[in-house]
Amino acid sequence: MDSYHGSVNTMVQRARDAGEETVWDRMEAQGKRCAFCEQGIRCSLCSQGPCRITPKAPRGVCGIDADGMAMRNFLLQNTMGTATYMYHANEVFRTLAEAKPGGAFEVKDWGKLETLAGAIGLDVEPKDTLPKRLSTALIAELARDHKDPSPLVKAFAPAPRQKVWAELGIFPGGALQENTVATANCLTNVNGDYVSLALKGLRLGIATAYGVQVPLEFVQDALFGTPTPHAIKTDLGIIDGDYVNIAVNGHEPMMGAALIDAAHTDAAQAKARAAGAKGLRIVGSIETGQELVQRFEVDDVFVGLTGNWLNEELAVATGGLDVFAAHMNCTVPTLADTCHRHGTLLVPVSDLVGVPGMDEGVIFDPAKAADQAQQIIAM
Template structure:
């Protein structure tokens, strides 16, 4: 029997009309290989052993698969199905953490180079610079540049810290009750690079075959990732570019105008994108574009780099918005409006060269991690070279414009949505008058039952693009549950109109009343997947204000369309942090019965966190609401 193509639902491959339009009217007629069609043959040949996490190719005795029916109850080395699945998950976590650590190192290096006057950036949030430095015990004498350099050096040193001295970052930013628990469980981590080393070495054949030990290492890695990489890198970006404040932005493919030189930034790190915005605002660059026949130069964001820009920059004549998450990349390039597609860190699919050829797009890697087959333009970012890279991208964009206009007929779905981006712990506190009391009061009164962080990617494994994410959000806000959004799922919610005031039509009466009084949507865009750390800071503040542990709060986490390795490490942190963590699609661990029991049942009695699975938005939301109500009852509210 043929497998059901779950990513095609009543003819839809995406929740978004813009992407659906591009698929039907551009990708298919132009016979372009695309992510939606490539899913079809893969769905037909999937292996249940891999789906359940009980296959292994690490050594020459393999590949091994676990099958009780055939008598293969253990791998050749003797590893159990539980350890096999958990080891594979830990390797995923290592990859995700390493990518976050790369981003963090570049952030710290950029801060240091900025302090030395070697970048086009400056200190935008001086208060945060001094606040962070004082909290960490860093000398604040001298100029702000000297303080910034000391802070950068401190963060760089923290990356490689060993177990000899406890992490000051965790001591300052993690809940006190969690810190003691992590010490008791032996999951209080060293520096993130140290944890990456130990976790990777543990996955070697015949080294760590204990699924409980591997699970503890995964949680320790998650804690190190949040406090050693995510929180400091976002704080550094705030220092350099400003702490996010709410403002209205434009979303969806309709932001593209073929009459401009369009430079799109895709990936996760904002450095070159910011430098290009600064430069493109200068009259001389706009004049160069006009001489080439364009109306001017525009900068557009895609996926997480775009969200980093979106959080901190208001719309103007140069920065005009965001196109969507990674599943919208091929449709975006097919519009025939992109002159330069600049790719940094991750989420730049490998098969983009045909799109560059067909639609006359100059594809450029601006990060040493990213290489796309047949793409020869590679400008690896180093902080002192950021301005020169921005100049090169502007030059290539202007040179590309007449070629694109001569050879490609543009096709742009005229769909554009407003969203309110730029939320942060600071902006929420400001909206509440500097204290969390008003938020706590409406939670206690039941007008807001609880808070859910939706932080995820975008996947076709459990439905069309963003279908589960958007419909889950509708179900949650209907139940008076406030949503904090991050990651590629955040872009999906923004494009779908869930992050503007019109979305209050989906909210329950209590949530609607609170949001209306504050002038905020029921879904608050908190940024990218790196802002998992920023979200944790707000949750920690709520726990401290109530005098309870994080596991006692009426909050939950959902990754309703997790896709890649960054998402898995965020999920492991949430479990160590003590939170109910919903995952969809089902992660590849179900072939290990004891591991599955640990994650979905036993862990709740250890860290307070647990994994919940499910693909149906209404059922997911009901389970989350039940969990939140249980926590409310325990708190007596």
């Protein structure tokens, strides 16, 4: 059994029977993993490596020990995650600047914007200019100097923890500067002290949580509605081949939200029926799908969430997806091959996405989102 989920097992076996490789097969093919890598005691950062820590060689060529090497590897992985979340946040903040009544994006929860404005000392009035002013201010906050304490952390983190962080010297500034400092600490012969590296990691985590993730979620709540409990559908079985199905995949909800709005129009549904389908549906995938199902009701147009990134190849292998719109994060490098086998267009909607053999992209631009949604539907 490859999964506890029945539909996943069915599709894994169907793919194998068709001679298609999936993440499950590649996992098995890897076999026993490198024990040095599993412990974080293998390093190839410089031209003197790769180095491995062993009883006979307790230090790398540069002199770093096992603890320092493992923590440096861990911190470097964290910097990549922070960079990706900052990209997400920047895209969301750029989208906020385009919010206006009757536009592709409108403010639905002003309270979240007012909370953010209060956190960074921005005047709420005049309210009609608040989205654009707040967008500019939040982007600037990402780049706040690392020695200048972040007002976002001060506003949203628990006060008792802030006191501890200040005593430890890990109260952060802006996440962009913190990420720069953390990455610089990972260079060979800069920082080999595991305690110092661990503190840098904690500081980066605080900056990411309260200076990036909290404000980006607040802005998404403001634009698409604050999540409320409601029934959703989650399974590969939400894909119905009698419909034109556009899957929205990745980490950000903006293009998915624009597609949901466009797909609810009579014109879009008529276009799908004219092509011989019963209609047009939007299918959520991984984090983009999760962001959407929190905020949009599941109906006959937006049909729910297929699952996480492990089953995206399986979703395509059903043969029921017409377009796989790939936003940043979690589009596997083999997906174009799977899409070509099943007549699915792999359309990147972020300039971060790069998959060999993918189709021409429609790179998200918040000022053109409504037109871009129509462009994807027309494919």
